[in-house]
Amino acid sequence: MTKRIAIIGAGLAGLAAAQALSGRGHEVTLFESRNRTGGRAGSFTDAASGQVIDACQHVSMGCCTNLAHFCRVAGIDHLLGPQRTLYFMTPDGRVSPFGPDYLPAPLHLARSFLMAHYLSLGDKLRIAWGLLCLRLTSPQADPPFLDWLLTHRQSQRAIDRFWGTVLVSALNEEPARVGLRYARKVFVDGFMGHRDGCVIDVPTVPLGALYGDDLLDGLSRKGVRVRLGEGVRAISIEGGRVSSLEMRSGEHVTADWYISAVPFDRLLGLLPEEVVERYSYFSDLRSLEISPITSVHLWYDRPVMRLPHVVLLDSIGQWVFSRGEVAPGEHYVQVVVSASRAFRGLSHDEVCRRVAEEMARLFPGGTLLRSRVVTEHAATFSAVPGVDRLRPPQASPIENLFVAGDWTRTGWPATMEGAVRSGYLAAEGVLARMGRRVRLVRAELHAGGVNE
Ligand SMILES: Cc1cc2nc3c(=O)[nH]c(=O)nc-3n(C[C@H](O)[C@H](O)[C@H](O)COP(=O)(O)OP(=O)(O)OC[C@H]3O[C@@H](n4cnc5c(N)ncnc54)[C@H](O)[C@@H]3O)c2cc1C
Known part of the structure; x- marks a missing residue:
């Protein structure tokens, strides 16, 4: 019998759940508050140049089997550029290649x-x-x-x-x-x-294009309704079940099954306070710690790097990606600084000055035309000791509510792979409650092949 499934959040977790549940005879609707998909793995239009740039360059590894499966099914895997060699650089400019x-x-x-x-x-x-x-x-x-x-x-x-x-x-x-x-x-x-586990995949297009129109067209061909710009204001609970979603527009949406695929702090804000207090499943989420990532975007008047990327040692920047000539006479480089707490309290100008100075030392020759700093304060949860005790499984104590997101219990850290896994696990859970036991999560890579 056809069931209605409402998914909140079109980041990778929500997209993966929608893809996995599509084409099975159910009515799947995906609600996303922004006007674009991809969530944290997204792009924006830089006002100064009109160029579409990633909030932060994302890479995945060969061991990310679920993300790879998701991209293959969505027909976007050709937009990933595998890099078999990583280049490690010391402050004296010496480079060691590293690869299988x-x-x-x-x-x-x-x-x-x-x-x-x-x-x-x-x-x-x-x-x-x-x-x-x-x-x-x-x-x-x-x-x-x-x-x-x-x-x-x-x-x-x-x-x-x-x-x-x-x-x-x-x-x-x-x-x-x-x-x-x-x-x-x-x-x-x-x-x-x-x-192949350590082969790095770098998207060849902005994330907004990778997880954008082609992916959405594929989902809608399989019957998924994607409602962009439609945020959920509250999840209403009655008698231990979700009774409806209250939309920001005032509309009330009902379904048979609900999957929340929003970040954990957002979920806490959507649920009634007494529900959060009643279940440690939800209230424990208040103890999850977060970690920031800063990306520094630099445009030079000429190519400054010969390599596609470098991993910097003993430096402020950690990864540097060269994205080539993005406009006539503009060569775009992105420097990523993970766990960037050291920047707390510094102005964007100061962060940029420090990173640009380091770049000028390591890659002399170019003139910096423009720069931009983006910090995502809640980029990921922190994988502190014992963190999995706080990460809930996808089946929630609310009977018809499943929960997905990189922060749920996936056995993986906060990554695109973790997000896709969580979406597949939530979809498995919904289907199992409908009496259909399907294995959607892909096996991990092990020496000698792909094993369970
Ligand atoms: C700067 C940065 C760099 C990163 N680099 C990497 C990397 O190189 N490799 C990697 O694997 N991972 C990386 N990550 C982590 C990766 O981006 C995340 O793990 C993954 O994208 C999380 O997906 P998600 O679907 O769980 O959550 P999200 O991407 O946060 O998606 C949640 C979605 O829910 C929507 N939403 C929220 N509230 C509502 C509401 N009320 N109603 C409707 N919709 C709502 C949001 O708009 C969003 O689209 C990085 C993250 C950041 C921030």
Whole structure:
């Protein structure tokens, strides 16, 4: 029998849930308060230039199997550019390429690692020992990762130039604040698990185009109604069930099943206060911590970088992406600073000055034409030790309400992969309650192939 399913939020979690539930004979409607899809993975039009730019460059890895599946089904996977080599640069301008070779996992990165100019032989031996021990720890253990690193005899340089460099980008958090569980996931599942796990996918178009019109056309061909610019003001609950969605327009929308795919602070604002108080499932969300990301957008009068991207060590910037000539005589570069708490209290001009100065030292020659700083204060939740105790599963205590979002319990940190997984899990839950058991979540990558 046809059921009505209302999904709130057209970020990747909501889009993935809609895609997974489409074409199954149900009426799926997706409500999004903004006039665009993609949520945090989105673009905006820069008023100064009229150019569409990403609020922040997003990348994914080969180990993101659900995101890859989502993009394949949506027909947008050709808009991802795989980068098999990462370039690590020290402040003296020296670069070491890092990427898999022909050896099987976990040895596929050994050669790059041994050649890295920025680590001493002693550090490399310590790190290799640390990686081996990390592989042998339980995937569930979650003590403070920095304590674990020190117990396993990692030097400050190994922490700064290896462990910290990778973690701050992958988890948007400093090693001193993360738990072992998600650090292990990054190194063991992401880098060591499979030869293709560490291949980085960089979109070749702005995120607004990647998760934009083609994706929406595909969804509407499969019968999904996407209502942009239609925000939900409140979720009304009666007798332990959602009775309706109160829209900002004043309209009341009813459905058989509801999926909330909005950030956790927004969900708390949509639910009646007494419901939040009654269930720790919701009230625990108040204890989730957040971490900011800053992106600095720079336009030069000529190409300043020869490489498509670099990962900076011992620097203010962490990733630098060269996006090429975006307008005649304008060469666009984006510098990303994750866990950017050090910028708190600084003006945009000051942040830009520091980053541009560093860029001029590392990539001399160009004249800076324009710049722009974007900070997302609640970019992701912090993967602090024990964070999964606060992350709820997708089935909520409200009978006909499921919850999706990168912050729900997915086994993944706050990433596009985590968001898509959460959408698939919520869709699995709704279908299961209707009596249809379907496995939508894709298997993880493991050495030798894709396994469960
Ligand atoms: C600066 C930055 C850089 C990042 N870099 C990366 C990266 O490189 N790689 C990676 O994998 N991840 C990255 N992430 C994380 C990634 O963007 C998120 O994990 C993912 O996009 C979250 O998707 P989501 O659907 O869970 O939430 P969101 O994207 O937040 O989507 C929620 C949607 O709900 C809508 N909404 C909110 N309230 C309402 C309402 N009342 N009614 C209707 N709609 C509503 C919002 O407008 C939004 O569209 C980054 C995040 C940021 C902020």
